[in-house]
Amino acid sequence: MPNLKAMKAKEKLVFSIIVLVLVLAPLFLTDFRVNLLGKFIAYAILAMGLDLIWGFTGILSLGHGVFFGLGAYSMAMYLKLEAAHGRLPDFMSWSGLEALPWFWKPFTNSAFALLMAILVPTVLAFFVGFLTFKNRIRGVYFSILSQALSIIFVVLFVGQQAYTGGTNGLTNYKTILGFSLSNSSTKLTLYYISIGLLILTYALCNFLVKRRIGRILVAIRDGENRVRFSGYNPTTYKIFVYCLSAALAGLAGAIYVPQVGIISPAEMGIVPSIEMIIWVAIGGRGTLIGAVIGAIFVNGLKSGISESFPDVWSYFIGFTFIVVVLFMPNGVVGLVKKIVGNLVSRRLKSLS
Amino acid sequence: MDSILQNLTVSFDGFKAVNNVNTGIKQGEIRFFIGPNGAGKTTLLDAICGRVKPQSGQVVFSGNVDVTKYSEHEIVNLGIGRKFQVPSVFTNMTVYENMELAVVKDRSIFSAMFHKLKKEQVERIEDILVTIGLYEKRFNTPLALSHGEKQWLEIGMLLAQEPKLMLLDEPVAGMGRSETDKTGELLTKIAQNCTIIVVEHDMEFVRDYASKVTVLHEGAILDEGSVYDVQNNQKVIDVYLGRSGEADA
Numbered sequence: 089m090p091n092l093k094a095m096k097a098k099e100k101l102v103f104s105i106i107v108l109v110l111v112l113a114p115l116f117l118t119d120f121r122v123n124l125l126g127k128f129i130a131y132a133i134l135a136m137g138l139d140l141i142w143g144f145t146g147i148l149s150l151g152h153g154v155f156f157g158l159g160a161y162s163m164a165m166y167l168k169l170e171a172a173h174g175r176l177p178d179f180m181s182w183s184g185l186e187a188l189p190w191f192w193k194p195f196t197n198s199a200f201a202l203l204m205a206i207l208v209p210t211v212l213a214f215f216v217g218f219l220t221f222k223n224r225i226r227g228v229y230f231s232i233l234s235q236a237l238s239i240i241f242v243v244l245f246v247g248q249q250a251y252t253g254g255t256n257g258l259t260n261y262k263t264i265l266g267f268s269l270s271n272s273s274t275k276l277t278l279y280y281i282s283i284g285l286l287i288l289t290y291a292l293c294n295f296l297v298k299r300r301i302g303r304i305l306v307a308i309r310d311g312e313n314r315v316r317f318s319g320y321n322p323t324t325y326k327i328f329v330y331c332l333s334a335a336l337a338g339l340a341g342a343i344y345v346p347q348v349g350i351i352s353p354a355e356m357g358i359v360p361s362i363e364m365i366i367w368v369a370i371g372g373r374g375t376l377i378g379a380v381i382g383a384i385f386v387n388g389l390k391s392g393i394s395e396s397f398p399d400v401w402s403y404f405i406g407f408t409f410i411v412v413v414l415f416m417p418n419g420v421v422g423l424v425k426k427i428v429g430n431l432v433s434r435r436l437k438s439l440s
Numbered sequence: 441m442d443s444i445l446q447n448l449t450v451s452f453d454g455f456k457a458v459n460n461v462n463t464g465i466k467q468g469e470i471r472f473f474i475g476p477n478g479a480g481k482t483t484l485l486d487a488i489c490g491r492v493k494p495q496s497g498q499v500v501f502s503g504n505v506d507v508t509k510y511s512e513h514e515i516v517n518l519g520i521g522r523k524f525q526v527p528s529v530f531t532n533m534t535v536y537e538n539m540e541l542a543v544v545k546d547r548s549i550f551s552a553m554f555h556k557l558k559k560e561q562v563e564r565i566e567d568i569l570v571t572i573g574l575y576e577k578r579f580n581t582p583l584a585l586s587h588g589e590k591q592w593l594e595i596g597m598l599l600a601q602e603p604k605l606m607l608l609d610e611p612v613a614g615m616g617r618s619e620t621d622k623t624g625e626l627l628t629k630i631a632q633n634c635t636i637i638v639v640e641h642d643m644e645f646v647r648d649y650a651s652k653v654t655v656l657h658e659g660a661i662l663d664e665g666s667v668y669d670v671q672n673n674q675k676v677i678d679v680y681l682g683r684s685g686e687a688d689a
Contacts, residue, residue: 295553296553299552299553299554300540300541300544300551300552300553300555301549301552301553303530303533303537303540303541304541304552306530306532306533307530307533307541310530310531310532311528311529311530313524313528314524314528314529314530315541316512316513316516317489317512317513317516317521317522317524318516318541318542318547318597318601319513319516319517319547319601320513320541320547321511321513321547324548324549325549325552328549
């Protein structure tokens with residue numbers, strides 16, 4: 089017990105160090121790099137939500153790209169409308185639309201767009217979760233279903249070009265709340281907002297994990313039947329955690345878009361969805377800090393490697409994933425814990 | 441407060457695993473269900489706790505509640521606890537935390553987020569841990585427990601739920617004699633506040649602790665009565681006890 093507490097305290101310390109590094113990063117890095125970091129922070133927020141559902145509750149969702157995408161599109165619709173200055177957004181006129189579709193109209197309001205960025209993924213997760221978990225669809229069957237969800241949405245968004253921008257997605261934003269997006273002070277503000285949201289997300293997830301609900305989620309992962317026969321309804325808990333992780337993915341999408349400047353169906357497909365799983369696996373599932381480290385570390389490597397050797401990345405990430413699955417079941421964080429644990433016990437032995 | 445099984449039939453694709461079973465279990469009784477493999481003992485427990493839905497019949501509990509209409513977790517909340525044959529406790533948390541999950545009465549998400557355990561719940565956990573002999577090991581994970589201790593922990597978790605009826609599937613399988621006796625004494629103690637149904641093969645255990653025994657054969661009741669009566673029933677000896685009886689002799 090005290091050991092576990094010490095572990096949690098160390099986790100918090102590591103998180104604080106990461107945050108500190110992120111806060112100080114703009115002093116040392118170019119605007120371009122800081123912008124990249126901002127994108128990774130958005131990914132880290134998503135990864136924590138994914139870790140809650142996969143690492144803690146044991147439900148492997150291979151369709152989180154959809155929730156991320158829906159959040160991103162909600163925000164992008166607002167940015168697109170602000171860039172259009174009351175006229176029809178460019179891609180709509182190219183596709184032959186005469187007037188703004190009804191569901192686009194409320195997105196002129198930034199608060200509404202932000203709300204939708206979180207609400208739409210949550211509601212979708214609720215329906216999907218309700219139908220699957222209620223019918224006790226589990227394990228690999230749920231994973232396949234979640235992947236199908238991803239395909240459905242990509243096809244839908246590509247097909248409805250007039251409303252979604254099709255394959256190209258939504259891009260060419262100009263301002264956010266009137267501030268120019270190309271301005272470096274706007275960029276920096278967005279970056280620090282991302283860090284703030286990262287901290288809030290970590291605090292929220294940490295709260296849940298520490299409370300009894302966290303242990304119930306782990307119990308569902310390890311023995312759903314026993315949970316059920318302890319009088320809990322696992323369905324409710326699963327739907328809850330699915331909705332929460334979808335909401336966090338939506339939030340991540342919403343802060344991704346203004347910093348990256350584009351969202352397209354490619355970001356919500358199966359490949360990015362699986363990449364998200366890989367971040368958590370490499371970082372270390374079942375620990376929040378693992379998800380954060382995984383998302384930032386893997387994406388840092390990705391941009392580093394693909395800048396110098398564009399073709400190598402896919403092979404590299406595939407290989408890394410295999411190595412992690414085979415030799416580091418608890419990811420980087422698990423490996424570090426093991427090494428530290430071994431060192432401590434060796435030290436204790438040499439002392440005695 | 442008796443529990444009554446009325447015309448209970450469970451069928452799997454036409455095969456009647458439990459066939460028209462009628463019996464009443466008195467409050468505070470330790471009722472044993474025995475019978476050869478495939479007699480439908482475990483299926484009977486499954487039907488009572490909601491794991492399988494019976495094709496026909498009722499399980500009447502607490503006077504007038506037909507539990508077959510409810511889902512598993514609702515049945516638990518009505519006061520029926522179930523222990524499975526293989527010990528299933530949560531290995532990624534401590535013994536104490538295992539008990540904590542079981543003792544909570546408000547099992548909503550909100551409560552799981554914001555409510556701490558009440559003082560009497562903490563005391564209850566500690567009492568039970570002393571009863572099942574795991575108080576000293578409360579901060580260990582169940583990985584460090586022996587097979588017998590895991591079974592006791594699971595029984596302890598059931599106790600923490602404060603059930604009125606407890607269903608135990610082969611609780612002493614794989615236990616040594618002294619562990620078996622300890623389990624028997626534990627059951628006797630529990631039966632002061634709770635009715636217990638046990639499925640068991642260990643005849644010595646049945647002899648020592650049963651209030652009443654029901655013998656199942658091919659899904660139907662073959663005989664019911666005291667251990668002595670059942671043991672001297674020729675039909676029971678033929679289909680079930682004959683083999684183990686010879687081994688005993």
